[in-house]
Amino acid sequence: MVAINKNKPVCVTGASGYIASWIVKDLLDQGLTVHATVRDSNKTRSVAHLWKLADGAKGELKLFDADLIRPGSFKAAIEGCELVIHTASPFVIKGITDPHEALIRPAVEGTENVLRSCNEVSTVRRVVLTSSVASIYGDAVEILNAPGGVFTEQLWNNTSSEHHQPYSYSKVMAERAAWDICKDQSRWDLVTINPSLVMGPSLTTQTQSTSIDVMRDLGSGRQRTGVPMLEFGIVDVREVAKAHVLAGFNPDAEGRHILSAHTASLLQMATILRARFPNYPLPTRQLPKFLVKLVAPIAAGVSREFIQKNVGYHLHFDNSRSVNLLGVKYRPLIETLCDHFSQMIEDGLLKRR
Ligand code: NAP
Secondary structure: OOOOOOOOOEEEEOOOOHHHHHHHHHHHHOOOEEEEEEOOOOOHHHHHHHHHHHOOOOOEEEEEEOOOOOOOOOHHHHOOOOEEEEOOOOOOOOOOOOHHHHHHHHHHHHHHHHHHHHHHOOOOOEEEEEOOHHHOOOOHHHHHHOHHHOEOOOOOOOOOOOOOOHHHHHHHHHHHHHHHHHHOOOOOEEEEEEEOEEEOOOOOOOOOOHHHHHHHHHHOOOOOOOEOOOEEEEEEHHHHHHHHHHHHHOOOOOEEEEEOOEEEEHHHHHHHHHHHOOOOOOOOOEOOHHHHHHHHHHHOOOOHHHHHHHOOOOOOEOOHHHHHHHOOOOOOHHHHHHHHHHHHHHOOOOOOO
C-alpha cells in the first residue's frame, strides 16, 4: 500500500504526447506540480499547448529535457517526485525501416533508463507505466486460444518479434523489463496501464501517434474503396489519462490494467462517423480478406502474415480491473469518435469531399 503525497511534484515522461498531454492537464487542473519531460523544450510548437494548459490551471508546470536513449537524462525531472508516470515511447507503425532503432531500443532502453533513475532518486514510491494491450497479445488470431475467448491481464504477448509486429514487441519487452527492475527493489511499486487503441480529441497537432493516423486514414478518403475487417479495442484518451492518475494515487492499485471500452471494426467506426459527418469521404464497404492479402503489401506496406493473422477476427477484452479497482467510467464510443473527428476538422486535418 503506497499513499502518494499530492504536495510533491509528479514526473510525467513524454509529456507533449497525445496521451500524456491529457495526463498533464488532469494533474495541473487538480493543482499539482508537474515535472514534464520532453525531448526538446526549445521546440516551441511541440510544447506550446503544455504552457497553454498551465495558464490558468491551479497547478505548476516545469519542463525538463530528456531522451529515452540518453542514460540519466530523466534523473533531474524525477528528483523530489514520489510518483513517476512513464508514457514516453514511440507509437509509430508505418514507414519503419529499422525497427530496433526506431521502436525497440527507445522503448526498452528508455524504460530501463527511467527506472534506473527511479532507483537512484530516494523520493520515488510509485511508477505508473503506459504499456499496451500489445503486451498482452500479438495478433488478433490469438483470441481463438485465449481462455474463455477473452484477453485478460493474465496473458502475455509471446508471438511478436523484431520482424513481425515490432511495435507490439517493443511494448511487451519494455513492460517485462519494467517488472524485472521493479522486482529487484522494494522502495517503489509498479502499476501498468494497458490501453487498446486510444481515440478521442488531441490537445496537440504535433503528435506522431498512430491513433491520429487511424482517424486520418478513415476520414481523408484514402480508404474510400473499402477497408479490411480489422477490429480494435477502443478507449477514449480522456479515460486513459484519468486511469493513469487514478492508478498513481490509489494506495491499493497494483498490477496490470486493460483499458478498453468497446470493440469495433474500421467499417463500424466509419458507419458511426458517417451518420454525423455525411460530407466526408468515409469508407462504406469491407474488402474481402483474399483481396486485402493480395494488395496490402504494396498498397499499405503490410505483410501477408499480418493480414492472415489479424483480418477477420472478433476481439474481446476484460476491462473489469480498470472499472472495479481503479474506478474508470467509460463513455460511449460515438462520443469518443465524433469528438476526435470534430477536433481534426477544426485543426484542418480533414477536408470535406
Ligand atoms: P505520442 O503522442 O507519439 O507520444 C509518444 C511520446 O514519446 C512523445 O511525447 C515522444 O516525444 C516521446 N518519445 C518518443 N521517442 C522518444 C525519445 N527517444 N526520447 C524521449 N521521448 C520520446 O503517442 P501516444 O499515443 O500518446 O503514446 C504514448 C504512450 O502510450 C506510448 O508508450 C504508447 O506505446 C502507449 N500506447 C498508445 C496507444 C494509442 O492507441 N495511442 C495505445 C496503447 C499504448 P516527442 O514529442 O519528442 O516525439
